[in-house]
Amino acid sequence: MEVDLVKEREKLEKLREKLIELESVAVAYSGGVDSNFLLKVARDTLGDNVIAVTIHAMMHSNREIEEAKQYTKNFGVKHIILKIEDFDLKEFKENGVERCYYCKKYIFTKIKEVAKEHNIKYIVDGTNVDDLGDYRPGLKALNELEVISPLKESGLKKNEIRLLSRDMKLETFNKPSFACLASRIPYGVEITDEKLRIIEKSEEYLSDLGFSQFRVRMHGDIARIEVNQEELGKFFENNNFSKVDTKLKKFGFKYVTLDMSGYQMGSMNLNM
Structure with a gap:
């Protein structure tokens, strides 16, 4: 039975409008459900004014990185992978409760540098409304670096992103949630x-x-x-x-x- 996606498609249109306002974006891209959906919509909306930037460091799964490469290839999006061989961030390795804050600050600073090199105006990430319900100190770093979360700003929740992803025939629509x-x-x-x-x-x-x-x-x-x-x-x-x-x-x-x-x-x- 076909699912009625009226509400979800209204949010999708709102997302597209936000992306049009931004003009050019670098998507912080993991290849997960949220960033893959965001990248696809951004690519369809902004064309070549979109790049995907993936950080590959010690906390990332090699299998996830390979999947991310394949997805961006399918979309025809320029994909930049920043390989960090020695992720020597003291606050990360010590693993305090603010670990995610320091890690996100470091990573998104790197992504901002890449965006600047490619004349991209804004950094966007896949944070959605449901992410606000868990302890996520990394969101503070995103705010400080003025990273934009258009899925969240469009009011999209995880289940809605999955439904829209399925409607768009994205193979990540039922991909299990992953994390660092x-x-x-x-x-x-x-x-x-x-x-x-x-x-x-x-x-x-x-x-x-x-x-x-x-x-x-x-x-x-x-x-x-x-x-x-x-x-x-x-x-x-x-x-x-x-x-x-x-x-x-x-x-x-x-x-x-x-x-x-x-x-x-x-x-x-x-x-x-």
């Missing part, structure tokens, strides 16, 4: 490249087994796996309990556990 790999490590615990690669490999393995929405949280040498409640039963299929236990221990964990509460976005913020 550093969000898997409790605040106050040092972030290292080694830890992030263990998490990355562990989550890629769960994806390869067919799980869709999940996180592998790192608590010292313990892996705490969160998956959607409806996917918990998959662990009883194809000997997956044993497979996951063996594989994650091979990656570097000593103990592998399954969180009975299931996946919760921002669960590391609950015990701050």
